[in-house]
Amino acid sequence: MTYSEKYIVENLIKYSEEFRNYYNSERQKIQSEIIWKRDKKLRQGINFRTTQIDDKHYIYLRNVPPSPINASKIAHELQHIVHRSIGIPSVGFKEMKYDYLSSAINSCIHDLLVNRDIIEYEFDLYDDYLEERKESRAALKTIIKEPTDKLELLHWAFNYASSILDYEFMLREYDIDEDHT
Numbered sequence: 431m432t433y434s435e436k437y438i439v440e441n442l443i444k445y446s447e448e449f450r451n452y453y454n455s456e457r458q459k460i461q462s463e464i465i466w467k468r469d470k471k472l473r474q475g476i477n478f479r480t481t482q483i484d485d486k487h488y489i490y491l492r493n494v495p496p497s498p499i500n501a502s503k504i505a506h507e508l509q510h511i512v513h514r515s516i517g518i519p520s521v522g523f524k525e526m527k528y529d530y531l532s533s534a535i536n537s538c539i540h541d542l543l544v545n546r547d548i549i550e551y552e553f554d555l556y557d558d559y560l561e562e563r564k565e566s567r568a569a570l571k572t573i574i575k576e577p578t579d580k581l582e583l584l585h586w587a588f589n590y591a592s593s594i595l596d597y598e599f600m601l602r603e604y605d606i607d608e609d610h611t
């Protein structure tokens with residue numbers, strides 16, 4: 431099921447000043463088509479993701495329309511597309527089985543750049559970080575044994591690197607007490 435962008439961003443623009451400012455300055459940098467899709471089958475712990483197939487960008491959301499509480503998440507996904515539009519290279523995939531792995535590699539590197547850009551609009555990324563960490567820990571608890579499949583192992587390695595890099599980013603940007611992390 432696809433949705434119009436107007437429907438997706440309407441409440442975010444209305445209720446989030448950060449998103450309104452972000453959207454007004456950054457959205458125009460994306461020229462290619464964005465397809466907004468609901469996907470109830472996103473992996474646990476992932477509520478939003480973006481991917482590119484040919485010259486089309488897809489943004490998947492678990493719930494539609496997104497709540498203004500998640501405005502920063504939508505800005506984050508859009509900023510990934512802005513980066514691709516201005517030519518920052520990313521990893522692609524030829525077979526669907528590499529879809530999630532290529533996302534994990536891209537997130538590992540690009541999320542830092544994306545967050546550095548959107549933090550300028552004063553989104554509270556630390557709150558998002560804490561919530562995401564809680565969700566990934568819950569997702570990890572449902573895994574009974576570690577993966578033996580090479581693709582899954584690689585996926586884990588990149589997710590692990592991402593979590594360290596995200597943590598260091600938060601330490602740099604926010605005045606957080608290390609004991610409570």
Ligand SMILES: [Zn+2]
Pocket residue numbers: 506510537540541544
């Ligand atoms: Zn990302």
